[in-house]
Amino acid sequence: MENSSFFERNKAYIFTLLGLGLVGFVFVKFMMIMDWEYLFKYTMHVITGGNLDGVLTPPDSTYKAMVDKAFGPNYEAIAPEIIRASNERQLFIWWVFVAEIAIFCVMYTISGRKTAVITNPNDQVEVFSLFHRAIIWLNVFIVITLVITGFNITWSLRSEGGYIPFILRGTHEITGLIWFPIWLLMSIIAFKDIKLILKNSLINKLVLPGKYKPMKRIIFLVFVMMGAGLLTSGFLIWYLHPDAYANAQIIQFKRALLYVHFGSSVLIMFFLMDFVYSVLVAVKGNLKGLITGKYPREHLEQLAPDVLADIENKKGKMA
Amino acid sequence: MSNNVDFSRMKFYCDENLCIDCNGCVVACKEAHEVPVGVNRRKVITVNEGIVGKEISLSMACMHCADAPCQQVCPTDCFYIRTDGIVLHDKDKCIGCGYCLFACPFGAPQFPKNGAFGTKGKMDKCTMCAGGPEETNSHEEFHKYGQNRISEGKVPMCESMCSTKALLVGDANEVALIKTYRAASQGKGITTESYGW
Numbered sequence A: 001m002e003n004s005s006f007f008e009r010n011k012a013y014i015f016t017l018l019g020l021g022l023v024g025f026v027f028v029k030f031m032m033i034m035d036w037e038y039l040f041k042y043t044m045h046v047i048t049g050g051n052l053d054g055v056l057t058p059p060d061s062t063y064k065a066m067v068d069k070a071f072g073p074n075y076e077a078i079a080p081e082i083i084r085a086s087n088e089r090q091l092f093i094w095w096v097f098v099a100e101i102a103i104f105c106v107m108y109t110i111s112g113r114k115t116a117v118i119t120n121p122n123d124q125v126e127v128f129s130l131f132h133r134a135i136i137w138l139n140v141f142i143v144i145t146l147v148i149t150g151f152n153i154t155w156s157l158r159s160e161g162g163y164i165p166f167i168l169r170g171t172h173e174i175t176g177l178i179w180f181p182i183w184l185l186m187s188i189i190a191f192k193d194i195k196l197i198l199k200n201s202l203i204n205k206l207v208l209p210g211k212y213k214p215m216k217r218i219i220f221l222v223f224v225m226m227g228a229g230l231l232t233s234g235f236l237i238w239y240l241h242p243d244a245y246a247n248a249q250i251i252q253f254k255r256a257l258l259y260v261h262f263g264s265s266v267l268i269m270f271f272l273m274d275f276v277y278s279v280l281v282a283v284k285g286n287l288k289g290l291i292t293g294k295y296p297r298e299h300l301e302q303l304a305p306d307v308l309a310d311i312e313n314k315k316g317k318m319a
Numbered sequence B: 001m002s003n004n005v006d007f008s009r010m011k012f013y014c015d016e017n018l019c020i021d022c023n024g025c026v027v028a029c030k031e032a033h034e035v036p037v038g039v040n041r042r043k044v045i046t047v048n049e050g051i052v053g054k055e056i057s058l059s060m061a062c063m064h065c066a067d068a069p070c071q072q073v074c075p076t077d078c079f080y081i082r083t084d085g086i087v088l089h090d091k092d093k094c095i096g097c098g099y100c101l102f103a104c105p106f107g108a109p110q111f112p113k114n115g116a117f118g119t120k121g122k123m124d125k126c127t128m129c130a131g132g133p134e135e136t137n138s139h140e141e142f143h144k145y146g147q148n149r150i151s152e153g154k155v156p157m158c159e160s161m162c163s164t165k166a167l168l169v170g171d172a173n174e175v176a177l178i179k180t181y182r183a184a185s186q187g188k189g190i191t192t193e194s195y196g197w
Helices: A005-032 A036-049 A061-068 A075-111 A130-154 A165-187 A199-206 A213-237 A247-281 A288-291 A297-305 A305-318 B022-031 B069-073 B099-103 B139-145 B157-161 B172-185
Strands: A124-126 A293-298 B010-014 B043-047 B054-062 B079-081 B087-090 B167-171
Touching: A005 A213, A005 A293, A036 A075, A061 A247, A061 B043, A061 B054, A075 A130, A075 A165, A075 A247, A075 A293, A075 B099, A075 B167, A124 A297, A124 A305, A124 B172, A130 A165, A130 A288, A247 A288, A247 B099, A293 A297, A297 A305, A297 B139, A297 B157, B010 B054, B010 B172, B022 B043, B022 B157, B069 B079, B069 B087, B157 B167, B167 B172
Parallel strands: none
Antiparallel strands: A124 A293, B010 B167, B043 B054, B079 B087
């Protein structure tokens, strides 16, 4: 196959879609206890009607009316999966990350670590401005906090609950709220593809230099989409706080949102771990650059020529 | 009715034909246990409101399920089921995650908004007036869970205050017998479906 073939150019997208499709199919078909037909109809019902209570058809008996009003309808549609998945997350989710780390170990053994040959370390080029670095590091700290406090909730069987896990759970909610503007800014500065459409001085200042390779573009898209899913579902789960009387009208929506939150967190973590490996483990010298904002010119020439070309291009325009 | 009751499975039952939506049980519960504002351990729902002859009301709280979903889903394993079937939880373990609320078919778990920036506090629910894991009838038990009337041989506050005796509590078999007796003594047989609460 030639390098310029469709497959070669798009294999990252094809393999990602195939992988996610395969895992998703196995999960949906064989592992989840979910009434998919109801969930689909309910989603459409919410989108088209704006009614959250989950009552898709009017009750045809007093008993059904009572159930709808007292408990909310179709308990068996989503709730059993929440119970099943709760146990599963505690017991088995470790293995997802163990498997991913094992894949990285194999890749590291085969490919090793890319290192640039630096003969003139004083010739430095500024890649990340202070603004960029502030956004990137705030994202790093906030995402790490969210991961730790999030797993504090799902793995509380190990901590056995108590005051500190209780405080960490509250921290998860507050940190999520703080993450919203930081996630938004990160999504803006990392939107490198906008340079294909718009070219002006503001875009050049705001957006990180360089072009996306397919895999990095996938990671960016997952960060944006799953981040949006996490933030929206997390905020609504927090904000929609039904009292005893309003519970039946809202609980089905909250259950569906919880699934969006779980699914988004698994996907974003998987791809963020991939990003951390490819940027910090597979390539030497990137961490220092993320702190100082500067990289040796030779590092960029050898490992990130698109970034250097972009910076040179900007400088040329300014001159 | 048998006098030899072993109370193996304590249950609530509300007769929808007798409940008049007075909310006496709700108020009695809140008053007895000093339940905070915004939290209702018990609620009364009404269906077919305003339709003569079809309007019915039910008083509901935690149903103390034999195979309680809240207990299955709790990540800290803070729930425990007593030998008489009453489902209780340990607030010292609870982290207020809300999974029990997602899993409960009845919307029984309640969360006060007393955390920082309006975040959830620790879960609160009906204890069937059986307190919690703290020392029985201690100040700590009352502060966290409310009165422990069961230990004093009393029925739960909601049932004791029910003016029409629509709300019954006790061993499931005994409650069923009372329901049968009431229906039979009216000379109509069992005229209403039993919904299980």
